[in-house]
Amino acid sequence: MSAPTTVNSHELDQMLTSATPPRVIDVRTPGEFETAHIAGSYNVPLDMLREHRDEIVQHLDQEVVLVCRSGQRATQAEATLREAGLCNVHILDGGITAWEAKGFSVNRGTQRWDLERQVRLVAGSIVLTSVLGSIAAPKLKWVAGAIGGGLTFAALSDTCAMGMMLAKLPYNRGAACDAQTVVSRLVER
Incomplete structure (x- = not known):
């Protein structure tokens, strides 16, 4: 299988203003999506995409x-969609972070912490508390x-169980995001 095709922020901006713009699918949690997203993008959280990939494809x-x-x-x-037979898939290099860093606009809503930051807070708090608590209970x-x-496994496997739990x-x-609503939005366009 070939390596995923990436597009940078400038390329995506040009694609969005072309005669045949791509569908931009944001796979972050609904809460993250509400915080900031590219105008016109669709929110299809990763776990929902995996569960309903055939219907979405x-x-x-x-x-x-x-x-x-x-x-x-x-x-x-991207790997999930390719397994389902979709070949016209690209990844925004650097994600929404790179998009904003390059000065491209986003629609903003309620501000929330990124999932990655939440994982660092929870993991760090548990480690700190357990180390301090080990003074009394070794x-x-x-x-x-x-x-x-767990963090080592997350890095090696490129997955994060804590992040998946926090996303729930x-x-x-954020706003209700179910498969039927997502599919109906995709059909509307």
Whole structure:
């Protein structure tokens, strides 16, 4: 299988103003999407895309550009769509972070912390608490070790169980985002 095709922010901007603009699919959580997203993009969270890929792929007949915070989840989404037979898929290099850094506009809503920042807060808090708590209860140090092991596995496997769990919290859910609504929005265009 060939390497994923990426487009940079300038290329995507040109594609969006062309006669046949691509569908921009943002695979971040609804909460992250509400915070900032590229105008005209569709929010299809990664877990929903994986679960309903065959249904979604039926409505993607033009070029598709996948967006997430930095490119990691978009790469996973690209592999999912390619497995379903979709070949016209690209990834925004550097994600929404690079898009904003290059000065391109986004639609802004309620400000929330990025999922990655939430993972750092939770993991760091658990490690700090367990290390300090190990003064009184020495076995608590193993909790810190387990979190370290989990973070190491997350880096090696390019997945994050803690991030997937945090994405399910009401804070990260944002507006209702279900498969039927997503598909109906894709069909409308």
